[in-house]
């Protein structure tokens with residue numbers, strides 16, 4: 001079966017980045033036919049009043065300026081729709097996700113494209129996909145009370161309909177980098193290709 005991977009990196013570092021090393025290994029392991037690349041060092045814009053107005057305008061009523069405002073968001077959504085698996089590299093910044101990744105999430109949250117309102121509440125529309133998240137941190141342990149990144153990511157991906165989410169953590173690198181990398185590498189080896 002052909003497989004398409006969406007490879008996202010959120011580390012601001014392009015050299016010496018642990019999360020980038022991990023996502024590269026994960027993508028290599030998946031051996032996908034097609035890899036779509038989205039590097040968040042090329043900053044995504046924040047939401048603006050006009051963007052929100054365009055998003056809240058029914059698609060058929062949007063003018064050319066509003067369609068243009070939503071074009072990047074549409075492209076990001078299209079990339080995720082095209083992917084079978086999302087591989088996302090996430091450094092923990094200030095106990096949470098980098099602002100670049102939050103910007104991606106804000107642009108991904110689109111009624112009628114990534115989620116819909118139903119009688120039973122919101123329903124994710126990106127069903128049947130898998131996400132593998134590589135997390136790097138200096139001291140914050142993934143799953144601890146001060147990790148405000150991973151539960152949030154799991155929730156948002158679930159909100160978009162992606163419920164098959166696995167974490168590969170190289171956390172608390174400052175405490176023992178070798179042990180953290182060993183944990184992450186064995187988690188990668190255990191991933192189904």
Ligand SMILES: Cc1cc2nc3c(=O)[nH]c(=O)nc-3n(C[C@H](O)[C@H](O)[C@H](O)COP(=O)(O)O)c2cc1C
Nearest residue numbers: 011017018019091092093094095136137138139140
């Ligand atoms: C701006 C900034 C904020 C950080 N905040 C935290 C933090 O809250 N908790 C933590 O454990 N590590 C923190 N770190 C350390 C990074 O998570 C760690 O260096 C990680 O390896 C970064 O990922 P990368 O190697 O892929 O760039 C921070 C690093 C930076 C640059």
